[in-house]
Amino acid sequence: MRMRALLLLPSLVLGCATASGESRAKVDEGPIVIELFTSQGCSSCPAADAILNKLAKAGSLNGRTLAPLAFHVDYWDDLGWPDPYASAGWTERQREYAESLGDKRVYTPELVVGGRTGMVGSYYFAVAEAIGSAPKPTKLTATATWSQSELTVEATAPSGAPVYVAIWQDGTKTKVPRGENAGETLAGDRVVRSLVLVANAGKTAKKTIKLDSSWQAAGAVAFAQQPDRKIVASVLLPKQR
Numbered sequence: 001m002r003m004r005a006l007l008l009l010p011s012l013v014l015g016c017a018t019a020s021g022e023s024r025a026k027v028d029e030g031p032i033v034i035e036l037f038t039s040q041g042c043s044s045c046p047a048a049d050a051i052l053n054k055l056a057k058a059g060s061l062n063g064r065t066l067a068p069l070a071f072h073v074d075y076w077d078d079l080g081w082p083d084p085y086a087s088a089g090w091t092e093r094q095r096e097y098a099e100s101l102g103d104k105r106v107y108t109p110e111l112v113v114g115g116r117t118g119m120v121g122s123y124y125f126a127v128a129e130a131i132g133s134a135p136k137p138t139k140l141t142a143t144a145t146w147s148q149s150e151l152t153v154e155a156t157a158p159s160g161a162p163v164y165v166a167i168w169q170d171g172t173k174t175k176v177p178r179g180e181n182a183g184e185t186l187a188g189d190r191v192v193r194s195l196v197l198v199a200n201a202g203k204t205a206k207k208t209i210k211l212d213s214s215w216q217a218a219g220a221v222a223f224a225q226q227p228d229r230k231i232v233a234s235v236l237l238p239k240q241r
Helices: 010-018 046-060 088-098 124-133
Strands: 030-040 064-072 110-113 117-120 141-146 150-156 164-171 172-175 185-188 190-199 202-211 217-225 230-236
Touching: 030 046, 030 088, 030 124, 030 230, 046 064, 046 185, 064 088, 064 164, 064 217, 064 230, 088 110, 088 190, 110 124, 117 124, 124 202, 141 217, 150 164, 150 172, 150 190, 164 202
Parallel strands: 030 064, 064 190
Antiparallel strands: 030 110, 110 117, 141 150, 150 202, 164 190, 164 217, 172 185, 190 202, 217 230
């Protein structure tokens, strides 16, 4: 099922998104994982993409450190433009959230905060409120070693919550010739290219993840997610410069 977002305030939300302030998070806190389910085939999505891009560049909102992620879903691909970043796996992830959140639909743009709250991703005030009220995840115990062709992560998962790693790409640009966004050049940050299970609940494990050279991987985040989809621990795994 598809639904277009009607709550679009692009000129207002972009101004607000830059006023995030400097992060004051404690060292034992992890970033709040925010996930935008989006598609280049949806005309309502660019406004939400712009908000996520702004939050990604700011890194925080009102002292809350953020780990924004953009998951491109594939259920718009048959309507004129196949999104090059879309994945059936990301669509399934959104469906799992719909079930856990008690929502009978999936739609774009949807943004999920901390695995706990879903809302229209282009409605900045709802996004900001959800981030401000989200429980603070603990800082996950994890280390990362980057090379040109792979990322090796070692992580200790808390009891009851396996650890996953999401690898993202920044600075994507796509000229869209067809579909609802025909003629537009769409820019995206934090576009998820890989999501991998690293450690089962209560275990310490190491995982080496191959990096496709076309990804231009810019960073990663590790997070522990309970079966009820709540994210309880997290840590950013920046690429070494």
